[in-house]
Amino acid sequence: MADVATAKHTFPVAFDHVTMRFGSRRVLEHFSCAFPSQRISVILGGSGAGKTTILRLIGGLVQPQAGQIWVAGTQIVGLSERELYEVRRHLGMMFQGGALLNSLTVYENLAFPLREHTRLSEPEIAERVHATLAAVGLKDVDHLLPGELSGGMVKRVALARAILRDPEILLCDEPFSGLDPISVKRIEALLRRINQERGITMIVSSHHIPSTMRMAHHVVLLWDHKAVQGTPHELASSPDPQIADFFNEEVHEDGVREPQHTPVQRW
Amino acid sequence: MLQLIEDIGFAAVRFVAELGRITWFAVDVARAVFTPPPRIRAFLGEMFNIGVLSLLIICVSGAAVGMVLGLQGYNTLVRFGAEESLGAVVGLSLIRELGPVLTALLTTGRAGSATTAEIGTMVATEQLDGLRMLAIDPVHLVVAPKTLAMIAAMPLLSALFIVCGLAGGYFVGVALMGVDAGSYVSSLQNAVDFRDDVLGSVLKAFVFGVLVGLISTFRGYTCQPTSAGVSAATTSTVVVGSVSVLLFDYIITALWGV
Amino acid sequence: MNRSPRRDLVVGLFVLAGLAALSYLSMNVGGLTFRNQGGLVLYASFDEIGGLKPRAPVVIAGVKVGQVVDIALDSDYRARVRMDLRRDLKLPVDTSASIMTAGLLGDQYISLQVGGDDRLLENGGTITITESALSLERLIGKFIYSTDRAGSNEAKPSRTGGER
Secondary structure (H helix, E strand, O other): OOOOHHOOOOOOOEEEEEEEEEEEEEEEEEEEEEEOOOOOOEEEEEEOOOHHHHHHHHHOOOOOOOOEEEEOOOOOOOOOHHHHHHHHOEEEEEOOOOOOOOOHHHHHHHHHHHHHHOOOOHHHHHHHHHHHHHOOOOOOOOEEEEEEEHHHHHHHHHHHHHHHHOOOOOEEEOOOOOHHHHHHHHHHHHHHHHHHHHHHHEEEEEEOHHHHHHOEEEEEEOOOOOOEOOOOOOOOOOOOOHHHHHHHEEEEOOOOOOOOOOOOOOO | HHHHHHHHHHHHHHHOOOOOOOHHHHHHHHHHHHHOOHHHHHHHHHHHHHHHHHHHHHHHHHHHHHHHHHHHHHHHHHOOOHEEEHHHHHHHHOOOHHHHHOOOHHHHHHHHHHHHHHHHHHHHOOOOHHHHHHHOOOOHHHHHHHHHHHHHHHHHHHHHHHHHHHHHHHHHHHHHOOOOOHHHHHHHHHHHHHHHHHHHHHHHHHHHHHHHHHHHHHHHOOOOHHHHHHHHHHHHHHHHHHHHHHHHHHHHHHHHHH | OOOEEEEHHHHHHHHOOOOOHHHHHHHHHOOOOOOOOOOOEEEEEEOOOOOOOOOOOOEEEEEEEEEEEEEEOOOOOOOOEEEEOOOOOOOOOOOOOEEEEOOOOOOEEEEEEOOOOOOEEEEEEEOOOOEOOOOHHHHHHHHHHHHHHHHHHHOOOOOOOOOO
16 A cells, blocks of 8 residues: 555545544544545445545545545645635535535536636636536536436536536545446446546545446445455455455345356456 | 433533534624625525515514404503504504514514525535535525525515504504594504614514524524434424524513613 | 526515515604704703603694603702704793693693794793693692582681671
8 A cells, every 4th residue: 555644745635544433433543545646446335334424524524533634735634614615626526416506407507616716708608518518428408407307417417517627636426326227337437438538536435346346446445444445356356255245245236136256357 | 300400401501502603603604795706696586585475474464463453452442542542552562562573483484494494405415515515605605695685684574564564453443443543643653753663673673684594594504414404403493583583572672772 | 596587576676665664664653754853942940740751742732843852850959841843933932831631641742832022032042931740639639629628618607707
């Protein structure tokens, strides 16, 4: 595992002995980790293991009790909200439920942050919005409200909003949750394409093993407030029976069992 | 027995801590109000939600209360041969107390709970976190316009409540009970003083607007991000808001009259 | 955050209605006026002011021309009332001030009876002819006393005159 102390400035996101507790519940203990640049990293674990918490820590939405977190070269633990806004310029976050503003249309949801933070003219904004929507495979959805979109479309609009301002780092909270297998494959393909085309560092939280095996360069497996890290292959063939089990059980969210001992796909 | 004392102690400490939290929240909201860019669209939208949508309940209740005052007032005054003072009785009751207080209570129940539910739902669906990640301050965009709209709408709604009440009292007193119209109006005008009564009334409504605005937004903003949490927060808004209005009513009445 | 020009119109109407209600309450009901109607300050001393309070109206022939501003005790232990009246009034020095009651149980106010002298009261002047408030208790007391006396005068033969 990379030495985090020297890695802080070379890795876009790095954790250094971070402890996170919610009341009496320990989620992370002395967690250290470095996420490789321009690659897709996946945080795996069961429900409540802390996957979403790690993303929220990176975004500065929660503060840990101890430790340091480096994002885009800046240590963010202890920063004020105003200072965090500066750091978040480098980040885009795709929330599990989309987190789109329910009272605004799709177009407005995307145009709104551009109006707030850039000096683009209306036609330029329109161009950017439509280009980004096209990049996630959507068109003719401008006037729809989030409540009128299907689950997969919501995820895609959320993704569009996250990459709108060309961030260096993209955080995806359970992008495959609640989707049918076809939509899962679509979103997975989309994420990989965006990663390849734009070179964005992606950190994805998920409990979907097959897509993880296919797209992750680096995996962080959380359970029992312990963390194991490595490439998908390393973890799948781990000598620890518990870890190997986790990977080879391969039960999808939607309950379809894949046969055991499927060879790990390399990419 | 000891457990009871312990519980009361904890509750007291929690209460004081909550007061502190809402004070900090109020400071944040105040700072957001004076930070550009001004959210005019949002403010106007909230004026519609809070003010216009409350008009029906306020005007109908105002007229009803005025009518009851007219009836009760007449029945009492006629025993002393003083029914010509009905205008003064109805007017003073409405302007000094019933107008601002009842308007605030009704608004807490309708607009206050709606505000809490709206903000609470935004918390539960991570919409506010989404805004933070876009480097947009949710207090500035969502909370401040709602609070400001409540503060601006309350005196207006209170005045409308009072006017409807005066009309209701006039209808019952003059049209139904036979009080002389001129006496109703002149006793009203003689009894009501701008500084003591009308200004005090507007001040009360303003203070109630601040209270209800802050309580309703605070409860929504800090609620547990679950549907049970939103529901609890909404109930809390109505309870805490109503009690605060009544308490502050006494405080302002005592201080203003001095 | 729906952009609708109709909503803006409705909000504007609401605000207008509210402000109209407020100004009605302030001016028509509460008596707020923009013209400074006062200006002429006069004083009057009474033995007894009864229930007269500051802001009680001052009237001439039933028409309100000002109000009581202040009531204080002067060096003779009489009540010195300060009145703020319309500045266009021309009141002779022998104008009198009486404290009247509106209705049987109503509030007390000051009624001025205009005199006939050529000289006029100046700003800050004092009305010398005053009539104090009638106290209901004293009136009733006087009435009972006088009926008692009348009764007792009839019962006993008069001792005056003649035999002394």
